[in-house]
Amino acid sequence: MAQFSQKVTKIGVYTSGGDAPGMNAAIRAVVRVGIAQNLEVYGIHNGYVGMMDNKIERLQLRDMANIIQRGGTVLKTGRSTEFMKPEGRVKAAQHLKAFGIDALVCIGGDGSFRGAHALWEEHQIPCVGVPGTIDNDIYGSDKTIGFDTAVNTALEAIDRIRDTAASHDRLFIIEVMGRNSGFIASHVGLAGGAEEIFAPEGNTTVDKALDRIKEAKSRGKTSSIIITAEGQKPGRAYDLAEAIRKKSGIDAKVSILGHQQRGGSPTAADRILASRMGAAAVDALLKGYCDIMIGTEGERLIQVPLDLVTKHEKKAQLDLISLANILAT
């Protein structure tokens, strides 16, 4: 955690990396709390792309009307390779300074925070991070903005597929998002009554899954659902289906939920989390704290140095998977 002493009068806010439902609620909180504290607030479009391209504009209270319930991000997001280099960040810092922006709120994930940390280290532009990603895999915060919505969206799809699985006595393999972490998979699997869950952190195997499914069948269960995280690239569900077919002759159906998990109107929990975090980020800057992320620990908000956030991994709770296994008997 770092502290700074210059007075904050103009702040910039941007969303970066993958979009997540609730980002708009966070932007709204930054803008409205900022203005309530007599700050000028500037929106930077398309994340670091807009910082490079000088796509920056002042935001007013009314610009935030009617956005709390909308998915995506009104500031749009983007990924910039140019910003990844020191020369790029020199340019970004110049743009920010030309606007007189003296502090930033960055809404995004790991990669976005690394950029924010670099801006502070290299150009002394104070920044506070707000964790916005459906994957929930940010170290230092129990929850990230968008995770609750994504899990509920995936769950709705799974509830629907179960209707069909049950009507046809079938095995379904459903692939959810979560490249490096099994948060979505484990939560959705437990909530959706899945027979088996494949998560990057887990250690189940096709053999174990088949044992479980056969056991369930012997007890009268006629249809089953396996949830898998997407793995390094989408399509892992097809590989699983093929392995199951080879080992058992069972013809599993595959469904890849895909990008719909990112969108949609945010749940109450995500809107509240985003509102609280956005407000806390502005408060922290006004108190002279920076190079931190706002996180949650239970019901409380905490401040975590960006350095810690980006250097550690947060792993999904395997106990949810064990519980799901017991409960889906």
Add this chain to the structure above:
Amino acid sequence: MAQFSQKVTKIGVYTSGGDAPGMNAAIRAVVRVGIAQNLEVYGIHNGYVGMMDNKIERLQLRDMANIIQRGGTVLKTGRSTEFMKPEGRVKAAQHLKAFGIDALVCIGGDGSFRGAHALWEEHQIPCVGVPGTIDNDIYGSDKTIGFDTAVNTALEAIDRIRDTAASHDRLFIIEVMGRNSGFIASHVGLAGGAEEIFAPEGNTTVDKALDRIKEAKSRGKTSSIIITAEGQKPGRAYDLAEAIRKKSGIDAKVSILGHQQRGGSPTAADRILASRMGAAAVDALLKGYCDIMIGTEGERLIQVPLDLVTKHEKKAQLDLISLANILAT
């Protein structure tokens, strides 16, 4: 259309082929109207599979409690290759006669109706069909049970994906169900504001789609959505994305909505349609009509000979696609 004179006292009901939301409402209507008319009603499980395997049981009023709002089919469904042969149907007819079942209500699609027609022709078991399929591609009925729900389910997913498409300024290709017909694609495309719609009945091309997208871009649109029907097998969206990438360098994201389109609690329209059709099917049998399907023509229910139904194709309205093209400018 055929008529028969024997008195109906015991009827059987079954669901066959792909499941569709609203099938339970139709079963409920058959059972409850049947019992209100002093009939005994028997449920045949897993469609023709259960007819072959003698999985038949009497249904009572209370068995239908609390199912109108549920997706899938409580009678389950199935596909039987054995029943496709005359010997198979001999066996099926024997089972039905052993139970004293003197008429049938078949809830399903084209293939299911062909089976019902054969039972009438070969074994004089009167049957009335009720069109239940999410694809809406049954000749003789404006609407089929499950179509409205499937379209709304797909539309919700598309609304969500649009959030993400807009946040990243991206082109998305979304694949919906509809192997041989573009009903879902055209309805969802118009309702979802898609820039282009690929339907089996349509004549658009990758070039036309690209023209449209570039034109839209020139007018300030930064994200676009293409809807495609799945084609002969799922995955057509990937082929389109590849063709677009080759021709234009644009990197489109793909989302295949898949089986979730079959499930879910039926919409009001599907529950009402299913209730009315199920009731009408029993009424028709009681009046001595058979070898027909109950269809809709606007708000009215009509009777259509099964022969006509299975020999004609029903094609999606291309005017919805033209309208969608104009409106997505």
Add this chain to the structure above:
Amino acid sequence: MAQFSQKVTKIGVYTSGGDAPGMNAAIRAVVRVGIAQNLEVYGIHNGYVGMMDNKIERLQLRDMANIIQRGGTVLKTGRSTEFMKPEGRVKAAQHLKAFGIDALVCIGGDGSFRGAHALWEEHQIPCVGVPGTIDNDIYGSDKTIGFDTAVNTALEAIDRIRDTAASHDRLFIIEVMGRNSGFIASHVGLAGGAEEIFAPEGNTTVDKALDRIKEAKSRGKTSSIIITAEGQKPGRAYDLAEAIRKKSGIDAKVSILGHQQRGGSPTAADRILASRMGAAAVDALLKGYCDIMIGTEGERLIQVPLDLVTKHEKKAQLDLISLANILAT
């Protein structure tokens, strides 16, 4: 139906009366089809209120971005007593003529169409009506924009209440919208499995309802739901509950669904209906037809003279209520 010969170059569009989901899709269709036909399109705010106050502005293609999925109406709506008088309409006509607006599309209900008809009669401003009201009680059209969404919204609430009714073995009386007509009540009642439905057009009584509920109880049903249309003012459900308590001692719970039935993202059917009707309204004006409403007859769009529309009443189908009664046994 009337015809006019002047060339149309600038059209105005407005929403009037109660708002209904899908109105935005209709506005979008009017604007985009109009512009595609080289018309200038003007939006009149707050219905006739804006016509009186000169709140009129030109609409462009991009103004219609991202509204097809939104409830309410971006043009807002209103009720004007001033416009109800001839002097008021003189003023309205002057404002329209000052903008050069030579034809109108009015999206609303009965009352709104009477205003449009008067503008044509008194000031020769041609107008085409598009029926937008959740009540579905517009003569000349099978369906109105917003009805399908309202029914589904009410149905979701009823499905939820049934969970609670069943858990407590209770009788619930649920009040839905529909001041003068029982369309919502009858559709929601049938789709929601209600034991009894009170509609303005119906002839059931508290005694009949109690008989039905007691009969259901004797067959093992432990919870029941009664649906009632709101009647001349909201609160009819409380009167029914009181009457039931007095006659039977049964303590019914009351739930009044209220204004949430007006809002929400429109269903696919409403978006498609609105898109088709909006487009057809512009087409009709371009062909010189006016003083008509676009209606539906089954799947087809038709044109109905406004005079007919406003002078006749459309009544809910009581056969849906009879069917609901049989099916809820």
Add this chain to the structure above:
Amino acid sequence: MAQFSQKVTKIGVYTSGGDAPGMNAAIRAVVRVGIAQNLEVYGIHNGYVGMMDNKIERLQLRDMANIIQRGGTVLKTGRSTEFMKPEGRVKAAQHLKAFGIDALVCIGGDGSFRGAHALWEEHQIPCVGVPGTIDNDIYGSDKTIGFDTAVNTALEAIDRIRDTAASHDRLFIIEVMGRNSGFIASHVGLAGGAEEIFAPEGNTTVDKALDRIKEAKSRGKTSSIIITAEGQKPGRAYDLAEAIRKKSGIDAKVSILGHQQRGGSPTAADRILASRMGAAAVDALLKGYCDIMIGTEGERLIQVPLDLVTKHEKKAQLDLISLANILAT
């Protein structure tokens, strides 16, 4: 917290008080974890009513199939005045002992836990409580089962009403559940962007609310929403509307969300919470702990003596209301 030494072999589970979404997931967890631990599990119907009436039956794994996603409670619930007296509890204890039930899991709220505590004190029947109530007002647990679902259900209704409020430039007063606590009101108000929130714990007044609304109007806001908890009996929203009309002449519309807030398919968070708590309750009994409730503290499950739970009140966080006030500017 108490400990007991007798071996547990047969446990009973029941739901009591108001029903809450997720109760079925908790029952499922108790039954399946219990059976996995070689216990016999008995379901007691209608809460203490069934304990008095001996409505108790053994539950098997398959009885729990397909209920995790359903609202309400398959064991039904009830309120028993007889059980409130010591003589009643003597009878209840006799019934339990006749079945050989040697421990209980009680899913419910404050009142239900008082009953469980009395059974332990007077009859040494060990019991573990699981907090199930949409109100979230149970001391000792951050979250209760059903709260998250109820908040999201109310939020959906509010999002819909906002469409209508915005289309008519109106003030709406929406009444949510929460007799003695403002948890639902404060969460829904913040997430729904409400201008003012009336909670039992709060200290806002009609005058303050009017000031806020006028201020918002002066900044260009044309519609507003006030959220109120129901207060000691439903209908507080009407009183507020009347007070506002008298003081300001503003004609506010009222909507009382009512019982739909109790039902519906539980959210992912509620299913997971219920699954974890149900499992933890069985674990606690197997370890010889009783007279406790399973609660949450952040992400962790904790054990809280029932005595503490029933003697303290848990109050809603007023800071959410302050934040909502700032963010709705």
